[in-house]
Amino acid sequence: EDKVVQSPLSLVVHEGDTVTLNCSYEVTNFRSLLWYKQEKKAPTFLFMLTSSGIEKKSGRLSSILDKKELFSILNITATQTGDSAIYLCAVYEETSGSRLTFGEGTQLTVNP
Amino acid sequence: DTEVTQTPKHLVMGMTNKKSLKCEQHMGHRAMYWYKQKAKKPPELMFVYSYEKLSINESVPSRFSPECPNSSLLNLHLHALQPEDSALYLCASSQGWGTGEQFFGPGTRLTVL
Numbered sequence A: 001e002d003k004v005v006q007s008p009l010s011l012v013v014h015e016g017d018t019v020t021l022n023c024s025y026e027v028t029n030f031r032s033l034l035w036y037k038q039e040k041k042a043p044t045f046l047f048m049l050t051s052s053g054i055e056k057k058s059g060r061l062s063s064i065l066d067k068k069e070l071f072s073i074l075n076i077t078a079t080q081t082g083d084s085a086i087y088l089c090a091v092y093e094e095t096s097g098s099r100l101t102f103g104e105g106t107q108l109t110v111n112p
Numbered sequence B: 001d002t003e004v005t006q007t008p009k010h011l012v013m014g015m016t017n018k019k020s021l022k023c024e025q026h027m028g029h030r031a032m033y034w035y036k037q038k039a040k041k042p043p044e045l046m047f048v049y050s051y052e053k054l055s056i057n058e059s060v061p062s063r064f065s066p067e068c069p070n071s072s073l074l075n076l077h078l079h080a081l082q083p084e085d086s087a088l089y090l091c092a093s094s095q096g097w098g099t100g101e102q103f104f105g106p107g108t109r110l111t112v113l
Helices: none
Strands: A003-007 A010-014 A019-026 A030-038 A043-049 A056-058 A061-066 A071-076 A085-094 A098-102 A106-111 B004-007 B010-013 B018-025 B031-037 B044-050 B053-057 B064-070 B073-079 B087-094 B108-112
Touching (some): A003 A085, A003 A098, A019 A030, A098 B044
Parallel strands (some): B010 B108
Antiparallel strands (some): A003 A019, A019 A071, A056 A061, A061 A071, A085 A106, B004 B018, B087 B108
């Protein structure tokens, strides 16, 4: 069965810390991997990764994909309290139609 | 405009009611999705529409009935729901089915009494 596994499930850090969130996947017909941030309501899009080894960066956030080892990491440097959220990893896989399969998410809490 | 809008924000309904959720996007996206999200769980796909045609129904009970009147609008008609259907219902859209990032709406928080 296809699956997307995130770790850790929860993480508590202090402002200014750097965090690394992990996502491993085991899907047939992989197409791309996406990261989302979810606060109270809708997931907001962060990154989409299709190729191995190419880092995507946006401000203090960055992400990279390893298609050989089937994982991705999301890094957040100099964390702020506003980074507190659930971070969701999702994988597009093509099996009888394209689906986005989500991991369980990592609950990040940044304390002042 | 990278916004997906959903109405209503909150909905409380009895098990015998009929109600509808609405979703709209003006990004020219040709794929639209309904997801259900329970507390502390990731979104679960319910339906996919591609070019206004139903492409995926993830074995959703018939008390949920999707409709795509045009390329910008997506509805979810609800009838005879059960309390366990209470959840956050999210609409999303993407450039095409299975391509590009999916943009999510703010969701409708549904409570079934």
